Amino acid sequence: MSAADLQARLDAIVDRMRAAEDWGAVADYIPELARVPLRQFAIAVAPAEGGVAAAGDADVPFSIQSVSKIFALAIALGRAGDQLWNRVGREPSGSAFNSIVQLEHEQGRPRNPFINAGAIVTTDEILKGRAPRDALAEILGFVRAAAEDDDIYINDRVAQSENHHGHRNYALAHFLRAFDNLANAPELVLGTYFHQCAIEMTTRQLALAGRFLVGAPGLPRLVSTARIRRLNALMLTCGQYDGSGEFAFRVGLPAKSGVGGGILAIVPGRASVAVFSPGLDGYGNSLLGTVAMEQLARQMDWSVF
Amino acid sequence: MSAADLQARLDAIVDRMRAAEDWGAVADYIPELARVPLRQFAIAVAPAEGGVAAAGDADVPFSIQSVSKIFALAIALGRAGDQLWNRVGREPSGSAFNSIVQLEHEQGRPRNPFINAGAIVTTDEILKGRAPRDALAEILGFVRAAAEDDDIYINDRVAQSENHHGHRNYALAHFLRAFDNLANAPELVLGTYFHQCAIEMTTRQLALAGRFLVGAPGLPRLVSTARIRRLNALMLTCGQYDGSGEFAFRVGLPAKSGVGGGILAIVPGRASVAVFSPGLDGYGNSLLGTVAMEQLARQMDWSVF
Amino acid sequence: MSAADLQARLDAIVDRMRAAEDWGAVADYIPELARVPLRQFAIAVAPAEGGVAAAGDADVPFSIQSVSKIFALAIALGRAGDQLWNRVGREPSGSAFNSIVQLEHEQGRPRNPFINAGAIVTTDEILKGRAPRDALAEILGFVRAAAEDDDIYINDRVAQSENHHGHRNYALAHFLRAFDNLANAPELVLGTYFHQCAIEMTTRQLALAGRFLVGAPGLPRLVSTARIRRLNALMLTCGQYDGSGEFAFRVGLPAKSGVGGGILAIVPGRASVAVFSPGLDGYGNSLLGTVAMEQLARQMDWSVF
Amino acid sequence: MSAADLQARLDAIVDRMRAAEDWGAVADYIPELARVPLRQFAIAVAPAEGGVAAAGDADVPFSIQSVSKIFALAIALGRAGDQLWNRVGREPSGSAFNSIVQLEHEQGRPRNPFINAGAIVTTDEILKGRAPRDALAEILGFVRAAAEDDDIYINDRVAQSENHHGHRNYALAHFLRAFDNLANAPELVLGTYFHQCAIEMTTRQLALAGRFLVGAPGLPRLVSTARIRRLNALMLTCGQYDGSGEFAFRVGLPAKSGVGGGILAIVPGRASVAVFSPGLDGYGNSLLGTVAMEQLARQMDWSVF
Incomplete structure (x- = not known):
């Protein structure tokens, strides 16, 4: 897929998310997170072949938690x-x-x-x-x-x-x-x-930071290939707390969420993906972030299964 | 990999497993399972491109449970x-x-x-x-x-x-x-x-029966591609009971085990794999079957991650 | 206390209970209990010295459960x-x-x-x-x-x-x-x-049936004195399910409840007491029955403590 | 019972306890308790009518915990x-x-x-x-x-x-x-x-300190009669942790234990009883202390039931 096509898809996702009715609820257990504006959404993709595509509030730093x-x-x-x-x-x-x-x-x-x-x-x-x-x-x-x-x-x-x-x-x-x-x-x-x-990182930075888990040549190499697989396995089975099974079922990618509203997902050999939207679902995972991940994965035919 | 190379690998795995000291323990909660001979081992692979390779006691029927x-x-x-x-x-x-x-x-x-x-x-x-x-x-x-x-x-x-x-x-x-x-x-x-x-199925039959979850052309097509992915996702997160995380970590493939000693694992797009050895580990999964799956997956570089 | 005084107290309790606003809710898990009329209340006391005093719907049979x-x-x-x-x-x-x-x-x-x-x-x-x-x-x-x-x-x-x-x-x-x-x-x-x-028993019958746990001379003797104490101990610590501590705290007598709305309480050496009111509280114990037991125990200065 | 008879009973209990084979195990989660000598036993009774009878190591201070x-x-x-x-x-x-x-x-x-x-x-x-x-x-x-x-x-x-x-x-x-x-x-x-x-208190002191829960005239009056009953009710249902039901069954008296090996039991209207032996049973209650309480209660016909 060309960089332009990818960008167009991310832009379309941002448009759909911004039209959402239910944005979830911002984590409120500490004042610093409670005051984060709810209606923010960003998505960024760092493909194995290099570069990064981003859309929405992708340069707003957030707490990765x-x-x-x-x-x-x-x-x-x-x-x-x-x-x-x-x-x-x-x-x-x-x-x-x-x-x-x-x-x-x-x-x-x-x-x-x-x-x-x-x-x-x-x-x-x-x-x-x-x-x-x-x-x-x-x-x-x-x-x-x-x-x-x-x-x-x-x-x-x-x-x-x-x-x-x-x-x-x-x-x-x-x-x-x-x-x-x-x-x-x-x-x-x-x-x-x-x-x-x-x-704190921006969504763009987080997508880039996730590349060490993609396991493709030319990307930052911080851990061995065997360990990459094991980290991904752990993310898939445990990365979204007690919503992990649901996420694997709907999205099919290893991922790790944070109560700040960020999610980092890995498409092994293909790309690192980050989303950010501070409103959470009942499991404490980003509500729109999860929806967006599901849409992107389906469109790109990205799944480990 | 040629069919002969694959067969050689399976034969080698059978040799290693047959030399194992700890075979686990046969399920003993019903007499019919308790009397199954412990020292049995079989492995079979049905690649996406067709055929089936098998080794060990691959034509012995067992209870798939x-x-x-x-x-x-x-x-x-x-x-x-x-x-x-x-x-x-x-x-x-x-x-x-x-x-x-x-x-x-x-x-x-x-x-x-x-x-x-x-x-x-x-x-x-x-x-x-x-x-x-x-x-x-x-x-x-x-x-x-x-x-x-x-x-x-x-x-x-x-x-x-x-x-x-x-x-x-x-x-x-x-x-x-x-x-x-x-x-x-x-x-x-x-x-x-x-x-x-x-x-009851043989290990060879079970490997063949698993092909509908591989999602490759030419294989029996019993469910949609989207559903295949979801079934594989469920197998990966839940297929080995409370040993599922461990199995995902060590083997990296969606799989389902049974107390009869069988395990069916899927390499999406590549192959269906079955193992059988009736001795179980503490989670109720085949002890040598799990070890063999881990070895085969590593040798073949098979992992969803 | 004279029999007339005791009767007057029971009558007064019945009057107070009949004026209650909240009668609780009848057990509804089987039709036969669900159709029992809610607004019933009875109380009966069988003193160690003989006889039985009763008031309210004391001759209505109910399911002792x-x-x-x-x-x-x-x-x-x-x-x-x-x-x-x-x-x-x-x-x-x-x-x-x-x-x-x-x-x-x-x-x-x-x-x-x-x-x-x-x-x-x-x-x-x-x-x-x-x-x-x-x-x-x-x-x-x-x-x-x-x-x-x-x-x-x-x-x-x-x-x-x-x-x-x-x-x-x-x-x-x-x-x-x-x-x-x-x-x-x-x-x-x-x-x-x-x-x-x-x-099925009436409240009057239940009070009489409880006398074997009072441990006083002249009453039906069905178990040994040592066993009476142990049965009473079990009733005090476990007789009202997870409301037992509360009942011991408020009433201070060993007792056993049933979802039919009956409660049998023992005043060691003094009396056997039965109440019946089919509306239950959140623990599954008779709501007004518990209130009435508390009032009677306080008035009579009955407590094992 | 005369003071001399009571004393004789306590002495006999001390003799029996000192001959015990199993003394339980001293709490070892902090060094200060772990170094308490295991083979100690004391018992003391403060009757409602005044005075205090004691036997064994009744003047050794211990941690009441x-x-x-x-x-x-x-x-x-x-x-x-x-x-x-x-x-x-x-x-x-x-x-x-x-x-x-x-x-x-x-x-x-x-x-x-x-x-x-x-x-x-x-x-x-x-x-x-x-x-x-x-x-x-x-x-x-x-x-x-x-x-x-x-x-x-x-x-x-x-x-x-x-x-x-x-x-x-x-x-x-x-x-x-x-x-x-x-x-x-x-x-x-x-x-x-x-x-x-x-x-820290001695067993003698603890028996005396428990008198405010006996509810008899002439004893230190620190809480109301109604509250005494409620405190006793709580001790009976909850005073020995998850061994409370067992203690009520065997001894039949409200009591509170400590990991230092002390137990305070109340005979309403009659006496306050303290025992001390630092070896604990599986629930964390004094092993010999519980045995001694059971023997004394049976001999004295003391039970709330």
Whole structure:
């Protein structure tokens, strides 16, 4: 498909989304996210052959939140290797992203690295033996290298606000610690974790940053091919919390969502796709973002199945 | 890859598996399965371009058990369309295949069509408005058409034995009925369900029967391309019960397992693969079958990711 | 207190209850209970010193339902002794009376004999080695002996109706059987159980039938003093399902409720008290019956604490 | 019974307990409790008519831990009245004392004031509008007044150690806060809570301190008669965690246990009884303490039933 054709499709999707009646609801658990204007939509595609096509509010920075978990997981696996899986599982949880129930039933080993408990363990692994600022520098460095763009920053106010309202995450961290599955103090790990989640990127940047998971020649190569497949497998089975099965069914692509309204999806060997719309559905995933992903995937005949 | 090369690989896998120390444990909840000899292994591949390669005990018939759920689901979707999803979900359950806990928490709507409760609902849908024998005739007919082989039968003794020992499935069926999510009497639905699970096929036949999910020209075409993708998506996220995430991570292919020791995996556009080894792992999936799938997928560079 | 004073108090309670605005809601899961007129109320007291005082609709027979579990438990303990506790626990469940969740978590051993699963085990114990009719004859005989009144019968239509709509109880029975905690076929046990629950008594008869738990001289003596205390302990901790703690807090007496609207309470050494009002609260216990028990207990200074 | 007869019975119980083979296991989650010598046993009775009889290691101070929850509850009810029940329930939990599962299912409202989550809410209520030191002064003052003995202190080292190892309690506190059911910062509430649990008393002192719950003339009168009954009701249904039903069944008295090995039991109108033996059973209650309570209650014919 020509770049012009792709651009036309993205523009058409933006037009359809902007005409939507139901935009979902912006995350309201912290003031910084609650005040994000609801009626925003952006989509961007970074094809394997290079370049990036974008439409809508594609240059508006937003809080990537849980999308950061995929970058953190890639780093933690690079540091700890398969040892990481002693501390966290690889199964869909069947529960909400912030549930603590399973953690009690399963003795402090989170189901997967994308629910909050598992992501806290992942960040704890990255923190091992060094200061939060060094860990954050590595995470930010990885994201910038992936996007080939140094103009990506952490929003400190968002991180502070998360910390102030993050009692449920503190509960998870202390629970992990009680089961000896947290090497660092909860305050330290969560301080790092909240900053990692507070990375801000534009939709265009996010599409570019996802290219390391596409597994095609000429793209930034940050992890091995075998690991790319495994990261994609985890995104497909666990990337949208307890809406993951539904997303796989409707869209058919590995993807990771964040409560900031971003979703990063991978078309193996073909493209990295990012969408942004801050209104969420009942699972905490971007409502219009999911709809747009479904439409684009169908039009492009993109599916791993 | 030439047919001879493929055959050589399958032979090599059979040799490696036969040298395994741990064969897992045969399902022992009914006498008919408990007496199946443990040390059996077979693998078969039906490539998109036609033919079938097989090795090991590939002509030994075995009880396909839960692998039948994928055929039943295809039929039920053909009859009810998306209405079926009002009665059963599309999410991984995060629980054991025979768990009733989630069913109580979620008011009688099973998480997906591959856990037992969801499969019972699927069979109930196929039964609507007709006798068990007619429903079973359609299921068996579908399987035979898929395999292009009429020499496939139901083992009535296995079905009787399941019925005799199936108290946990009876509990599920009555529970579904209590929530008005079962149209037929539990005895009727389970009678049908146990017979459907008691279909016997060889590994070679099963690989052939899976071709309708490959989505390539020249193969038996029993469902639409869009539905093939959705069936594969469900297999990938839910096909191995609470070992589905692990299987996606290690193998990277949509697949459905059965306690009889069979696994059917699909390489979209490329091939249908079947393995059989009756020893199970802790999740109730074939132990060596999973190992063999992982080895074959790696060697062939088969992965959806 | 003189008999006249007691009668005056009961009359006053009836007057207050009849003026109530909220009568709760009649159980509607079977037609036979759903058609019971809501605005009925009765109270009766059988003091240790003999006689019985009653007021309101005290001579209207009603379905005692789960109140029957206390008689069945007394009989099962008489037959099996402490062996019974190998099959069923003695702890409050913290869950609804018909929940199956705990049963899965705890491998088929019900928490106590008053939730449905535990009562089904109790009836199964009574059934051991004999026909349902013989077991029912013993249960009915026990109740008649306790009340010293042979004019007590089982309403067969209610039993049939329970059986017809009892899918949730069938689920529990099959689940128990799957864990080898049911000696008889589910159909047999539930047939007996539903008949036991369908015993009909008047409020006056129920108060008289409860005297064997008062533990005072001159009253029908059907179980030992030590067992009386234990039965009362179980009623206090588990007798009102997940409203037991609340009832102990507000009323302070051991008691057993039924969805037919009856409650039997014991004042150790002093009296047996029965109330009847078919409208239930959110826990499935008689709404006005509980209020009346609280008022009477406070006025009489009756509390075990 | 004469004082000499009572003393003889207590001495005989001490002799029997000291001959026990199984002493249970000392709580080992903090070093300060882990180093308590296992083979200690004490029993003391404070009859309604005055005085106190004691035997065994009755003058050894021990950490009362969760027994403190009954004093704290009495204080919190005195301050907040029935408003407290908006924040915490009155039902047995059916779960372990430190479980967080129910808290998630029930939206941050603990089942009762004796499981840890509920006790944290209780302490939070006492803390409202004042400094921890003032709250602790009131708690300690209440205990001293109840025992009529000022020689009762808080072991600061135990409190520090609890704080250091209290990740599970921190998880509970943050979880409560996430549901807006904690008015003060988790650090503040837990700091107070751990100090309250670190009160040390001898068995003799504890028996004396329990007299305010006996409800007889001439004893320290710290709460109303109506409230005494309700506190006793809560102790009976919830006082021994998920071993409460068993304790009610075997002993038949309201009681509260602590992981330090102490149990306080009340014989309404008759006596306050304390036992101490640091070895615990599977529920976290004193093993020999429970056995001794059962023997004493049977010999004295003490039971509320």
